[in-house]
Amino acid sequence: MPRSSVTRLGELERAVMEHLWIHGEAGGGSLTVREVYETVGTRRELAYTTVMTVLDRLAKKRLVTQERDGRAYRYSPVGTREELTAQTMRETLGDLEAPDRKGAMLHFLDDASPQEIDDLKAALAEIERRSMTTSGSKSSSVGTRRFRRA
Amino acid sequence: MVFAAALVTLALVLAWPVPRLLARMTTFRRAPRAALVVWQSVTIAAVLSALAATPAVLPEIGREALEGPGSARALATGGAILSGLMLARVLVSGHQIGTRLRATRRRHRELVDLLSNAPEVRNEPIDPQLYVLEHATPTAYCVPGLRSRVVLSQGTIDALPPAEVEAVLAHERAHLRERHDLILEFFTVMYTALPPILRSPEALREVQLLAEVLADRSAVKAVGPVVMARAVVAMAESTAPDAAMGAGRSTARIRLDLLHEATRPRILLSLLMFGLAALVLGAPICLVVAGWTTS
Numbered sequence: 001m002p003r004s005s006v007t008r009l010g011e012l013e014r015a016v017m018e019h020l021w022i023h024g025e026a027g028g029g030s031l032t033v034r035e036v037y038e039t040v041g042t043r044r045e046l047a048y049t050t051v052m053t054v055l056d057r058l059a060k061k062r063l064v065t066q067e068r069d070g071r072a073y074r075y076s077p078v079g080t081r082e083e084l085t086a087q088t089m090r091e092t093l094g095d096l097e098a099p100d101r102k103g104a105m106l107h108f109l110d111d112a113s114p115q116e117i118d119d120l121k122a123a124l125a126e127i128e129r130r131s132m133t134t135s136g137s138k139s140s141s142v143g144t145r146r147f148r149r150a
Numbered sequence: 151m152v153f154a155a156a157l158v159t160l161a162l163v164l165a166w167p168v169p170r171l172l173a174r175m176t177t178f179r180r181a182p183r184a185a186l187v188v189w190q191s192v193t194i195a196a197v198l199s200a201l202a203a204t205p206a207v208l209p210e211i212g213r214e215a216l217e218g219p220g221s222a223r224a225l226a227t228g229g230a231i232l233s234g235l236m237l238a239r240v241l242v243s244g245h246q247i248g249t250r251l252r253a254t255r256r257r258h259r260e261l262v263d264l265l266s267n268a269p270e271v272r273n274e275p276i277d278p279q280l281y282v283l284e285h286a287t288p289t290a291y292c293v294p295g296l297r298s299r300v301v302l303s304q305g306t307i308d309a310l311p312p313a314e315v316e317a318v319l320a321h322e323r324a325h326l327r328e329r330h331d332l333i334l335e336f337f338t339v340m341y342t343a344l345p346p347i348l349r350s351p352e353a354l355r356e357v358q359l360l361a362e363v364l365a366d367r368s369a370v371k372a373v374g375p376v377v378m379a380r381a382v383v384a385m386a387e388s389t390a391p392d393a394a395m396g397a398g399r400s401t402a403r404i405r406l407d408l409l410h411e412a413t414r415p416r417i418l419l420s421l422l423m424f425g426l427a428a429l430v431l432g433a434p435i436c437l438v439v440a441g442w443t444t445s
Contacts, residue, residue: 010263010264013263013264014263014264017264061260063260063261063264081265081284082284084261084264084265085265085283085284085285086285087261088258088261088262088265088283089283089285089287089289089303091258091261092258092289092291092301093289103251103331103334103335103338104250104251104254104255104258104293105255105258105291105292105293105294105301106291106292106294106322106325106330106331106334106361106365107289107290107291108289108290108291108318108321108322108385109290109382109385109386109402116386116400116402116403117383117386117387119403120382120383120386120387120402120403120406121383123379123383123403123406123407124379124380124382124383124406127375127376127379127406127409127410128376128379130410131374131375131376
């Protein structure tokens with residue numbers, strides 16, 4: 001994996017969640033540590049305790065629910081992958097409320113309303129026109145030249 | 151005593167009318183870095199003035215308090231209480247906002263790490279530090295901090311040509327590289343520390359805009375103003391309606407208008423503004439020193 005900031009434990013969390021999601025989509029219910037160990041754990045040659053740690057971490061992060069079933073715990077995802085993604089997206093959009101509550105994330109654009117699109121397009125047309133007729137065209141053509149290769 | 155009064159007045163002036171005035175001086179946006187320095191100096195000067203009201207008159211009060219009328223003591227106590235309150239509000243605000251921001255970011259990082267894909271366009275990885283959420287609504291943002299992330303939705307990659315995606319990435323990376331989050335956190339803490347009646351939301355919005363303009367400038371250096379403008383408009387077109395903050399307050403148009411400025415450095419304007427920042431910051435310091443040396 002090219003990402004340097006994803007740790008090994010993070011990779012394992014993803015693998016375990018994938019398995020829980022797939023199992024959930026196939027109509028399965030919650031899983032015990034042993035059941036996860038016997039599938040994901042053996043496939044990746046993990047220790048039983050490692051699987052237990054991963055599931056525990058996921059539970060602490062409120063990404064899986066942890067229910068006691070006799071002496072064992074059973075785990076199931078808090079939501080499907082789509083539901084969690086939608087929730088994550090909502091969280092970022094919900095970040096754009098009062099001016100003093102913004103700031104956890106920095107968004108590229110946060111407040112263009114649909115009514116202003118025509119105005120923006122007109123401004124863009126002006127920028128395009130100006131760049132073609134002035135010496136500013138040098139910088140814009142450098143920009144496009146760089147990406148024609150890609 | 152007159153210096154204490156001057157400092158308190160200066161604090162109030164810098165906290166209330168000055169930010170409102172400054173927010174309306176839209177020319178300052180053409181030199182965004184200098185503008186942020188002016189904003190920072192106004193804010194620091196306001197806090198310094200509020201905190202320094204007591205120390206300024208300490209020598210005077212000291213003498214009068216020991217041998218003179220009780221009014222001197224009362225004034226000294228009043229000043230100390232004001233300074234103390236101000237300091238307490240800043241510290242509390244800083245702590246609350248700091249912990250809330252970091253907790254939100256940590257939570258978000260956990261979700262993004264779990265849910266994201268490595269991004270590819272035509273089967274070639276774009277950027278290993280980029281995280282892509284599997285969602286059709288185009289969005290782009292960064293999660294600042296020690297373990298920063300740039301997050302795009304798949305919808306963004308699908309909707310924008312590669313050059314414009316690069317513009318968006320360059321913009322977000324500029325935020326992270328220049329730690330705009332820290333500057334904005336500073337302003338948010340000061341904003342919240344002020345009593346609500348003195349707060350100036352337009353001032354806070356202005357510094358947030360300046361951070362965006364700075365990031366736009368960085369991106370323009372990489373992709374040019376035309377591609378950047380296209381990226382802004384493309385993302386504006388795809389914003390979900392319920393994310394809109396309300397008509398008439400969009401910064402997209404302002405940012406587009408300033409993109410052209412990005413290639414023309416405003417040296418004179420910047421110098422003037424740095425000079426202004428120095429004056430503003432110097433004012434409370436001079437008053438404190440004057441208070442000490444003339445008593």
